Amino acid sequence: MTTFHGTCLCGGVKFEVDADPGTLRFCHCTSCKHLSGGAGTVNFPASPSAIRIVEGHELIQSFTPEGGSAKSFCRNCGANLFGGGWPDSDRCSVRVTTIEGPVDADIGVHLFVRSLEPWETLPDDDAQRFETTSR
Numbered sequence: 001m002t003t004f005h006g007t008c009l010c011g012g013v014k015f016e017v018d019a020d021p022g023t024l025r026f027c028h029c030t031s032c033k034h035l036s037g038g039a040g041t042v043n044f045p046a047s048p049s050a051i052r053i054v055e056g057h058e059l060i061q062s063f064t065p066e067g068g069s070a071k072s073f074c075r076n077c078g079a080n081l082f083g084g085g086w087p088d089s090d091r092c093s094v095r096v097t098t099i100e101g102p103v104d105a106d107i108g109v110h111l112f113v114r115s116l117e118p119w120e121t122l123p124d125d126d127a128q129r130f131e132t133t134s135r
């Protein structure tokens with residue numbers, strides 16, 4: 001288990017998370033595209049109880065898209081922090097883009113590859129691909 005330090009773009013939200021990422025999960029779904037402004041989000045799973053908000057709790061807002069799980073972001077800068085229903089789920093996802101310093105892990109799975117856009121190319125990696133979720 002490693003303790004990672006995370007922050008949003010403006011630095012208003014700071015958090016710590018104890019996790020053992022192993023591999024990362026790249027979600028290409030349309031919600032993740034919308035909220036990220038790019039190809040999607042790259043995440044590792046964590047238990048919500050393993051996430052400690054150190055600063056800026058009041059800045060964190062959540063949005064739940066229809067048919068999806070809550071996604072949480074910094075109200076000040078818009079940076080997406082957590083997905084998968086944090087803090088009210090058993091497992092949530094942490095956006096690896098919030099973590100300070102390199103996270104030494106490869107992409108293990110590509111999710112929602114059915115939502116690939118014409119301008120998006122999957123890397124030639126060994127990661128498993130799923131049309132939707134891995135479950």
Ligand SMILES: [Zn+2]
Binds near residue numbers: 011077078
């Ligand atoms: Zn922020």
Ligand SMILES: [Zn+2]
Binds near residue numbers: 028031032033040041
């Ligand atoms: Zn997604």
